[in-house]
Amino acid sequence: MQAKVQWVGEEKFMGTSESGHTVVMDANGGNHAVSPLENILLSLGACSSVDVVSVLEKTRQKITACSVEITSKRVDTIPRVFSEIHLHFVITGHNVAAKHVERAVALSADKYCSVAIMLEKAVNITHDFEIVEA
Missing domain, CATH: 2.20.25.10 (N-terminal domain of TfIIb)
Incomplete structure (x- = not known):
């Protein structure tokens, strides 16, 4: 690439x-x-969301929307790298099972999302989710 x-x-x-x-x-x-650092957060959110949607579709969950709210903290010294990033997934759909969302988010973080796996070597990345009934 x-x-x-x-x-x-x-x-x-x-x-x-x-x-x-x-x-x-x-x-x-x-x-x-x-900014370049904002772009990193956007890339992480997009990469993770692709995985979460894909896994949920494969488990036949009836999702109608997926968004991820990303918050971060940076160190005070230069270079002002990220020290923490938190991803909060909001999954909207019909009768979406929490166990499937939990698994999808974990698989993205631990196995599939190249951006997350690359960043986790230097940044503490956490995640959670909520399900909204459509």
Whole structure:
């Protein structure tokens, strides 16, 4: 996998993926676009959500929505890396079984999500979930 990041002016950068998709990033705390660290949180949320939805669909759970609320803490020293990240999954559907959601979230965190597995070497990542009846 390859990618390219190009400075486009001021503190803005454009990333282009190998597949040709682009994302604009802003080094100045996200004033004009997502910051690189915000992008890491978004990538973690997307990667985990893909896994959770896939596992729930395979177990024939009738889900209508999946979202993940991500909170994080960063250290006070430079570099201001993440020290903690928490993912709170909100699963909406009809008669969704908690045991299946718990298993899906655990499988994502422990086995499938490349982003989470890579980050957990340096960051304490926790997760929980809630189920909302549609």
